[in-house]
Amino acid sequence: MPAEFEEHKKTWMIWPERPDVWRDNAIHAQHAYVTVAEIIAEFEPVTMCASKTQWEKARAMLPRYIRVVEMSSNDAWMRDQGPTFVVNKQGEVCGVDWKFNAWGGIYSPWDQDELIAWKVLEIEGVNRYGGPMVLEGGSIEVDGEGTLITTEECLLNSNRNPDLTKQNIERNLSEHLGVEKIIWLPRGVYNDTSGHIDNLCRFVQPGVLVLTWTDDKSDPQYEISNEAYNQLIREKDAKGRPFVLVKIPQPEPLFITKEEVAGLTITKNTAPRIAGDRLPASYVNFFIVDNGVLVPTFDDPQDPIALQTLQKLLPHRRVVQVYSREILLGGGNIHCITLQQPFGK
């Protein structure tokens, strides 16, 4: 599995529409997705997947140079619903189509989400391998040189693969992704229901990790970031290297407002949003594209620090900030809604 900072053929996204996740019938989220797609398209091609009922709207709202294909979905987090692209020993790009159960079954239905990875691979003519367990792409982070980082909170959660042991899961990851060293952190970002690694800790190059951080001991995130730091500082990667760890301070805690909740429809099957709920805001959910990096910002005093830190770590890429509150309200951020397709060799 290539790292995100290796060359991309294109980026995939899914058009948001469900009104119990995206307020005001998803119109604000749609504008935010358009912005993200336009920025990525400055660096590499983008394909947006939109359902039958949304295709014309998506086509009209997006610039012509962004490809819009019809694809049904239950929600709009391509990182988690899409295939995991890998490259085989012949240098051919292939796709792993994992089982999908809507983040542990908390967003019903997911019948269409289950088909997205396969449909993406069909459109591209890329060989498909069925993944033998439930996995979301946002729950794994790789350096492209044999190291994978994940969280126990997600992969060992009884709502994902209750019949598999940690060893079973490690074998599946090794066999399908070609990784040799798997590092298990205990937990993801505070109040991130998925517990995904991609909001907590990410590679910017082999051996160099960024970690979301707070010095406020009263914040539940303090303990989470500290336990991750203290573990990683003692770890080595697949090549035997210790990690360079770079802390990126989180923004001030953000909460969903009463007005924002009022724009959501309520359905039988969705975990309800409650006004005052803390949002899992983190700069670490950035997305690295060819020659660029998209970084979520929150209109927060820490925004420039995050941007400067990432620019220093990725000096040959143009850092672009994206004010992403409307994406965050859905539960994730820029990295969660995007998926890179690598080039083969």
Add this chain to the structure above:
Amino acid sequence: MPAEFEEHKKTWMIWPERPDVWRDNAIHAQHAYVTVAEIIAEFEPVTMCASKTQWEKARAMLPRYIRVVEMSSNDAWMRDQGPTFVVNKQGEVCGVDWKFNAWGGIYSPWDQDELIAWKVLEIEGVNRYGGPMVLEGGSIEVDGEGTLITTEECLLNSNRNPDLTKQNIERNLSEHLGVEKIIWLPRGVYNDTSGHIDNLCRFVQPGVLVLTWTDDKSDPQYEISNEAYNQLIREKDAKGRPFVLVKIPQPEPLFITKEEVAGLTITKNTAPRIAGDRLPASYVNFFIVDNGVLVPTFDDPQDPIALQTLQKLLPHRRVVQVYSREILLGGGNIHCITLQQPFGK
């Protein structure tokens, strides 16, 4: 606009499903489409477009080497609903996305059919040009060297482009397809509601046309074939060449049976099929692929004559017969359900 007998990149088809056109919930038509797709795939790649509700079924019924992409539709005649592929002066393939009104508005609704040409071009990343009038691909036949043949019954029908004169239509065809000589035959095959040229008369190479034929003066088709023959024998193509005309005898008249009609649902908006209605059966609705030809057959004594005639005319291609009654019951045949995408230069 390249001729069909020039090299193809792939063939497009749409999965049949509407139960007021395809009997027994389309299951027999689906098997027939699978057969056609499998045969074409012996010669060139095939992409099948299937709706959200049918995608899994189509994926399961088709072999893995046939690409299945999600696409909504109102019916399954890619020739008519798809784009007209053309090649510009730089050698790039482009697509004309004509207006579409379901064969003169006789099959409502057609909101999804109107989007198919655009969606095909999006998937392929092929530049799209809007066609400024209603046109179905099956209503035009070209030799790839500047000649186009069509019928007045279709293109001058008041249910297609009532506001355009014959001269307006000729200009649109010339400008968008790069044709210099347009030949208007009066009528299509008897009881073919669309009046399309592609069931009556087709090119097998520049200068050589095949024409469906009967010597039975009591058959209404007799007059139609004769008037076409008598006109074409006096015509010249865009290069000034007279035509070689090859007659292919039609099969014995075929009729839809009571049992077949009983398998159709009835809807408010569909022209009803009536037991005993004559079917527009013709061998001329063949489809030329790279190194092959698919020819509809009807379990009729004329079948071998049609096959031998086409094998003689296309000696370097393998002629494959396809028993196609289940497609014919929908109103068309192999050529109507397929669309070739040419290579650029």
